[in-house]
Amino acid sequence: MKLPTLVCPYNRALLEGIDRHDIVVRVEQLPDITRAAHDIRSSGKNLIDVVIEVDQPLSDIPIQEDWHGIPIALFTPEMGRFRDIAHQVPRIRDLRMHVYLPAENPENLTACRILSSLGITCCLVFGTAEPDWTALSDLMAYAVFGPVPHAPIEPFGYIARQYSPDAYTLWGSVYYDEPGEFLHLDGDGRVALSSAALLSGSYIADHIPPASEPLDTEDYRQGITAWRHLFLADHPCRACEGWRICMGRFGAQGRHAPGCSRFAADMLTEVEQYRTENKTEPLQEDLS
Amino acid sequence: MKTVIFKATDRCNSNCVYCHAIRKNNPVPTMPFDILEQFFIKANAFLTQWPEETLKIIWHGGEPLILKPEYYYQALGYKETICRDTGSRISFDMQSNLTLFSREYVDVLKKMGIQSFGTSFYLLPGVRGSGGTEGSDRYNRQFIRATSLLEEEGFSWGIIYVVTKLALENPLELFRILTNFVPSASVMFNPVTFYPEKPGQVAITPEEFVDFLGAIFPQWWRKRDRYPGVDPFSSLVENLINGNRSLICIDSGRCADTHLSISPDGMVWQCGRSSDWGLMSYGSIMDFSLTDIMNHPQKDLMRKRNAILQEGECKGCRFWDICHGGCPLDALAEHGSLLHKSPWCWTKKGFIEKYFEPVTGVTYQPSSGQAQAQQTLRGETITIPEFESRPPAPPAGECSTEESPWIGPINRIDDVLMISGILQQLVEENPSRRFNLVNKASYRELLEGHPAISSIGRPPQGTVPLCLDYGDSTGPTCPARAYQAIADLLGLATPAEERLCVPWQFEDDPVLRGLIPWRARNILICPAAESQRARMDVQKWEDLVKRLVADGFGVMQIASIRHPHIRGACGIRGLSSLKQIISFTRNFDLIITSHNLFMHAAQLHGIPAIVLWGPSDHTFYGYEGHYHLQGPRACHHAQGCLVHNQTESPCPMADEHCMDLIEVDTIHQTALEAARSHAAQTRTSPEPGIMEGAAWQDFSRD
DSSP: OOOOEEEEESOHHHHHTOOSOOEEEEESSTTHHHHHHHHHHHTTOOEEEEEEEOSSOGGGSOOOGGGTTOEEEEEOSOOOOHHHHGGGHHHHHHSEEEEEEETTSHHHHHHHHHHHHTTOEEEEEOOSSOOOHHHHHHHHHHHHHOSSOOOOEETHHHHHHHOOTTSOOOOGGGGTOOBTTEEEEOTTOOEESSHHHHHHTOOSBSSOOOTTSOOOOHHHHHHHTHHHHGGGTTOGGGGOTTHHHHTTOSSBTTBOOHHHHHHHHHHHHHHHHHHHHTOSSOOOSOOO | OEEEEEEOBOOOSOOOTTOOGGGSOOSSOBOOHHHHHHHHHHHHHHHHHOTTOOEEEEEESSOGGGSOHHHHHHHHHHHHHHTTTTGGGEEEEEEOOOTTOOGGGHHHHHHTTOOEEEEEOOOSTTSSSSSHHHHHHHHHHHHHHHHHHHHHTTOEEEEEEEEOGGGOSOHHHHHHHHHHHSTTOOEEEEEOOOSSOOOTTTOOOHHHHHHHHHHHHHHHHHTTTTOTTEETHHHHIIIIISOOOOOOHHHHSOHHHHEEEEOTTSEEESSHHHHHHTOOEEEETTTOOHHHHHTOHHHHHHHHHHHHHHHTTTTTOTTGGGTTTSOHHHHHHHHSSSSSOOTTHHHHHHHIIIIIHHHHOOOOOOSSOSOOSOEEETTEEEOOOOOOOOOOOOOOSSOOOSSSOEEOOOOOGGGHHHHHHHHHHHHHHOTTOOEEEEOOHHHHHHHTTOTTEEEEEOOOTTOOOBOOOOOOSOSTTSOSSHHHHHHHHHTOOSSOOOOOOOSSOOOOOHHHHHHSOOOSSEEEEEOOOSSGGGOOOHHHHHHHHHHHHHTTOEEEEOOOTTSOOOTTSEEOTTSSOHHHHHHHGGGOSEEEEESSHHHHHHHHHTOOEEEEESSSOHHHHOOBTBEEEEOOOOSSOTTOSOTTOOOOSOOTTGGGOGGGGSOHHHHHHHHHHHHHHHHHSSSOOOOOEEEETTEEOOOOOO
16 A cells, blocks of 8 residues: 655654655745755655745745756745746746645636646645636636646646546645645644644644554544545535535535535536547646 | 355344344354355356356345454355366355455455445435444444445445435435445445335335436436446446346346355345345255256246246336346235236336436337247246236326326225225216226236226326225224225215125136145135234144144145245145135135135135134124134223234234134134035025134024
């Protein structure tokens, strides 16, 4: 069985204690991107991504040359003014960077389209507030069916590639938040099943067990089956036509929102059509 | 291929409301290794004898995962050692509730080649689990845990959803929930079936099941590529549109050749449900080979069923080749005979006509022509018993006139002959008088062709059929007799002549006649009754039969196959249709019966009858001219605990059960007297005798 990928803070002592797991490292400062990548790779571990959340728009971030070759997941509140980012586009395209933007800001839907058309992979993040479902639906259609070559717009591209009527479409991986596939550690090595659980202090273990003893505690089992328990409650999501695409993620933190059901149902139809048409050209992973 | 439903255990960690298996109280709850070994010995012999055959063994129960992995390693070991040369033709599958699945099973299951599981699941509380909401909540959580583990270990699973009355409220929502919940969206909807009781709070009718499916089907059809694994829809598309003739067991008409089941004690049965219901057994695996079992006479009867139905109840049905009269076990459970179509016929035919064809726009046309009256089976030509010609049956289904009221459903089969007689009198009064009858398999054949009945089927939505439950017999305003009460409900002026009739000619099956060891004088005993409270103890019957046989009478027992056999009597259970048996009763000199349909049959033929009464009142139901033996009531039910309502609970009076207070000696003496009287007279009714327990009045006749 594949070991889960660990999402952990940039803490040398913590990282040294990790064995055989793939790593997603969270850094707090932009200069730590290079340092963290170097430390992890030089220790022989497999680096999946360096994750950083910033408060400033993408346009204000100084893109560094030594970020080249480092997989970076940049969480930023907005793209910023295009005139400010225009001169950075070629450098960003040279990076292995995915830009994460909050979906509830309508301007970010436009930003995703722009960035994608410029060859920059972007990803929408669904939070507590509702997005503009109509605009989102349009963006989704563009992401899946747009005839002009463009970089992926996640999570739509991921969903379209992964969807199968024979299995669940688990796309939390786009945000390193798929229980069972990712485990989140705090600075002390305590283990949570998601970033939200980590923030709230809902730990399932005090430390990661050795790789030969996979985590299989009752808390772990409860956590990775949490979404299934929704079916035992009288929850509106369980009968939603779009469930198999949404899996409870499009609604605000799993709460059913009025527009999300229609959106998810439409997306499911679009993804099925995509699958039926059997596009031979994959959605372009990276135009850089 | 032979499918063996392998019930290695009847034990289960759950207590689902609709399950029969765990209520069997099998003295051998888990198959011991000697029987398990013997099975593989017989399997090897069978596969050696028939090189083209394969065996698919479906582990079942009870709950198969209540057995530890060691049990399955043992089974695997037997397969590998005993079936060294034939084991490649043995495959395994499993039907499990999954709640006991853990990683310790993974190795042996994979070695057995099991890659997927059939399971059942129920979202509503209190249906599956140990009982109540708490039990089902715990059960569901275990189920979720197990399925998650299962998927991690690379197994797949699909759901058989048993549709009960509880599920009828919102079918489409249920469909969405289930297809969202199961990773492959693989869901099969089956109606819940019960035997012998049908708990009202859970059981459904064929009509309800059809409408349940119909509420889902349009949505499924629009998105059928999304849900390729939903049955019965996907299979019907295959059969009706794509021309695929692969059919599940209940529709194949071939289950006699394809299915077996084995229970923990080594008994071999026709199938899993027949094992649970205690019907259709073929003997022990310890005593017989699989070839012997496949050649069992009862399987021969099953093979004849196709031809009989094609010329009878299913004649002309365009769905014959995808249905074959449905499950023979369901026919047996409903009618006491295999030689009927399933009472669930409407679930296929009705669904296709009402929903499938209109929604898809496809009208199914069978590829084969009219069925043949004779067929060749393994080189033998089988002659089908001739059926008496009868007037053409009125068209079934919803072809009713607006003026004709709907009757039914008739809940007591005992009432059918009275209803027939009343309807006859109504149509004699007014030849244009017509009724429609709500279809029910138990009585359809008895009333089909009645001149007063326009159609037998399902009333249009919104119609309120005439209810023939005639309520409490007490009270000054209530009719004093059941016949009069029904007459009143149907609009026949009372007091009415208590005439019985049937709209068909009596028929005798020469095969059945040939089976009976006739004597100079013959008595038919009918110990069965719809309520167990109306039944006398089996031992008392056996005592009576012993005495009658010693007196030189031939004694025959009629009952459905689910009722116990009375030793000493020649049993003809389950070998004939209801019409045949009613016809057959006229060949007897005397009928001794509990209060049931055969009391009425005796009256129909003018045959003397001794009727045993206890929890119901002979003055209300019984006929003048019969001998009525009334057991004294020690309980507080002065009028009898049944009145008009059947109850399935046993009598709480134990040794003071009224039926068991009737003395065998009394019955015997009455029988001798009745037989003497019948021999001395033409068929005129003797003076009635009313007797209570040990204190009986002597009577004499002119």
